[in-house]
Amino acid sequence: MSMDAPASLNFFKGHPSFRLLPNKEIIDATTDLLSPDKRFYDSDTENRHPLTYGSDQGALWVRNTICSFLNDDIFKLPKDSNLRSTPECLNLNSGASYGILSILLQSTLAQTGYTRQAFIISPTYFLINNCFIDAGFSGKLTAIDEIGCDTIDFVTLEKKLQECENQASSGDSTECIDNPQSDKKKKVYKYVIYTVPTYSNPSGHTYSEETRLRLIKLARKYDMLIIADDVYDILNYDQDISKNSKLLPTPPKRFVHLDRQTWSSTEDDPFGNTISNATFSKLIAPGLRFGYHETVTPKLAYQLSEGGANISGGTPSQLNSMIVGTMLKNGSATNVLRHLISTYKERGEVLYTCVKRWLPQETDCDVIHGGYFVWITLPDDYNMEEIQRRLNAEHNVILANGSNFEVIGDPKGWGKRSARLSISFMEKEEIQEGIRLLGSVCREYATELGLPF
Template sequence: MSMDIPGVFNFFKGHPSFRLLPNRAVIAATTKLLDPEFRDYDDDTNNRHPLTYGSDEGAYWVRDAITTFNNDQTFRFQKDDRGRSKPEFLNLDSGASYGVLSILLQTTLPHTGYTKQAFVVTPTYFLINSCFIDAGFSGKITAIDEIGNGEINIDLLERKLEQFEKDPKDSQGEEALKPIMNPLRKGQKKIYKYVMYCIPTFSNPSGSSYSEETKLKLIDIARKYDMLIITDDVYDMLTFEEPFDELPKPLIRFVQLDRRSNEDPESYGNTVSNATFSKLIAPGLRFGYHETVTDKLAAQLSHGGANTSGGTPSQLNSMIVGTMLLNGSAAKVLSRFREEFANRAEALYESIKKFLPKETMFEMPKGGYFSWLTLPEGYDAREIGKIAYETYGIILANGSDFEVIGDERNWGARSIRMSISFLEVDAISSGIELLGKVCQEYASKKGIEF
């Protein structure tokens, strides 16, 4: 089922209600940015005019605003903490989805077998499969399971890596790198043997977050096997467990942990944070950034052919967001989102406990946009979703949408992803009450416990 089909109660959509979109704040930032006839940096090749082609890496002042926001206002690193970022470690892009594909195109080579396999945590973001397939990983994607309590199945990951290391079919030599050798550029790009994708904080779709111990174990494995870990760090600032009148302190990111223990300034690292402001301000701005351990991988990502053709892909939007970071309006939007979504999360949790079958598995969301619901044995989530839509106009995201293609787990049998970003509190409560009626009638027909 598509998230865009007409419906009364849309629990599929993963973007903020139109009421929450910060029209006035964006107008004010755009006016402040564009109203002056000249800006100090218009002729600076590291920044440039907002309406011209940008530098390859993106405006330096915007990258500086992002790192200041992250280092000092949210993650709140001490001045001597090696996890702190620098503007040189960032490459600005046009949002997380484009960001993932750009990373894959610039750091992997599955076509020749040099990059042997991709690992994707399951259940996964429902559109990420296409990015990996477009990058040449069709038939080369392995699912790695979330197992709860901040962990994923690391044992499975290591077993699979050992198997692929022993596989004699894949070429790893210089011959396999020839297709990307560009005579117009100096040096060889860093290409990884393996790549892994996950959403480590308030994951889409499960809502789960990984422990620091799990992150450190994965970084050690990535270094051992020459693997790049791509993390979608898009929901981590949307925590519901801290005061809403101040900026949150998110869980530490993979890239920050990798940087802390990396002593080599020439290293490309084994992690890249794929972040976006789409979930924190407005999806229509289409602006995000890559953050890497040092400046090496960030520079490589900025030097792709499409990027160097016209410079950073979101020159204007990046400066609008940069202005909002500097004038404080981005922080206000984030605070509003967190408070609104926290209220919706509570309404969803209470409604599920009140109206759905008593053995339904569902945890109180702690942040982000999404959470994972599992119906009791005997219930078919696909059938219930179909009845709910046809009877009451309830649109649900069935678990089958969140499989890793080619390595499925049958998530669609009993699981549903629930979104709190689009529906208001009253609609959430009403929609779940009606869904409960569907489940009750289904249970009566099937002779199972409600």
Template sequence: MSMDAPAKINFFKGHPSNRLLPNNEIIKATTELLTPQERPYDTQTENRHPLTYGSDEGALWVRNKICKFNNIIFNSNSNPDYLNLTSGASYGILNLLLQTTLAHTNYTRQAFIISPTYFLINDCFIDAGFGNGKLTAIDELPQQNSIDFETLQKKLTYFESLQNCPNDKDCVVNKERILGKKIYKYVMYCVPTFANPSGMTFSQETKVKLIELARKYDMLIICDDVYDILHYDSEINIPKRLVHLDRETNLDPKSYGNTISNATFSKIIAPGLRFGYQESINENLVRQLSKGGANISGGTPSQLNSMIVGTLLQNGDAINIINNLKSVYSNRAMTLSNAIKLYLPKDTIFDTMKGGYFTWVTLPNGYNAKQIEQMLKEKYQVIMANGSNFEVIGDTRDWGTRSVRLSISFLEEDDIEEGIKLWGKICQEYAVEHGLTL
């Protein structure tokens, strides 16, 4: 089912409601940026005019603003040389896979995807050559804020035992250029904080253990760090990203690291800007990413929009936008939590949201979430994202039988409560029809 299917109430959509889009702030920032006939950096190679081709890495002054912002939030030591600007997280992922993996030659032996997973990520991996059994699901362990390390270790041991894995990567190295390429044997995709779809957050112990495994087996961990800033409790420090932990414990200047933070401003300012960034432990990997064919041909892919966001960071409006989103989403999350407790079967499993967009709800044994979802859509025009949407292709877990993902980013509080109330009514009808305990 499409998240854009016509509906009275749509819990599938994972983007802000229109009233939350910062029209006035973006108009203000664009005016500040483009009104002057000249800016101090217009002729600087590392910055350039907002309306011309950008530098390969992206404007230095924008990277500086992002680092200053991140260093305050995460208490990290980000450096502009460690950043590569992108046109958002999705294009960032594909560029990462094209630049750092070789699935079609089997140099990169396998991709591991934390499951349940973001429902459109499979296509990025398939576009990069990870088809025909090249995707392995690794389950979340939500009660432990961790993942199934036992299965991951077994799979890594198995793939290491294979003898038909080539070491040749000449097919992706332009010998006319001095810069070589780092290609990884394995790659992992995860959303470490307020995950899509589950809302789970990795513990620091889990992050450290993942980094240790990645170093041992030459694996790149791609972290979709897109929701972590949307932490509802301002009194709690936002946990460090994997890339920060990787940097703190890797002192080899020649290393390319084993983590990459794939971040975006889509979730915290506006998705239509199509602007994000990638952060590594040092300049080595992001320099490789910025020197891909598309970048050296056209420059950074979001030159104008990157500078609009840079201006929002500079004039203070970005933090105001983010704080407003956190306040709105926190209230919506509380409404959702109260409604689930009030209207759904008593043994329904869910976690109270602490940040981000999503929560994962599992109905009690005997309830068929997929059938109930269809009944809800047909009778009340309420759409939900069934768990079957969040499988890893070729390594499924049957998430759709009892589970659904709910999003609070698009719906107002009244619609959230009404939608859950109607879902509860359908659950009651289903329970009566199938002789289940209410």
């Protein structure tokens, strides 16, 4: 079922409700940016005028502003920390979805077999399969299960990696994507793994630092690139930020931080093994279509910026990147983000309370700690696919059945009893009514089949 199908209540949509979109703040930032006849950087080749073609890696002042935001406001890193983000390790792009495709096109090569396999943590973001298939990975996708709330199935992952190694030929080449007029050869990885490590879509889980470090160690061993969708990690609902109007939550260290922290210039790949694929879609507004890659060293960020489309047109979101940069500088982005966090926290509390009140007693549902989503699993012998069908037919309510979150070609059966519920689109009263209706359908189903409720 499509998330855009007509419905009176929609638990599928993973974007802000319209009243949360910061119209005024974006208008003000755009006015501040474009009102002057000249800006000091208009003719600077590293920045350029906001309405012209941008530099390949994105405006330097925007990259510097993002780094300050991450280092000082979000991760609160000491000035002398080697974990701090630097502008040369950032590549600006048009949001996380295009960011993923850009990474795959610029640093993997599935069509010739050079990149042997892609691994996707399952259940997974329901549209990510398309990016991998576009990049040539059809038939080369392996699902790796989450285990518990903070780790993944390392046993299966390493077993599959070793199987691929044993079957690999020695004649693989990247020649077909190397520019014969350039002496620079692209870094292409033998394997790639995709994950949403903090407040995952769809499960809501967050991987421990131990899990992250273990995966980095494995990535270095097998020449594997870890693509981390760091799109929800700032939306933390556990930390109390109410007493300071400028304070934002502090997320766990990202993969790119831990890779940089443990990286050796003499022993490890000079390109690193991780990319933070981040966006401002979840933090300000999705229509801006602006995000960034962050890499361990400048090498991979630069490679991504030198793709054919980038050097032809420059950074793909020149104007919007500067609008966001202006909002970060003037503090309005922080205010918008704090408002989103407060609103989503309240909605998450309502959803959890309603699940416990109206759904079958043995329904598995975690308290939401951050991000957009709650993953629920009904008790044994309930059929979520049938319940979803009835809920939509009888009450015009849409939810995202677990079957939407499979890895193509390696299904795990998530649709049998599980579903993802979003808190981002509906107001508290709508969430309450939607869960009440879901509960009524579950009760009717349980009565028909003689199941405990």
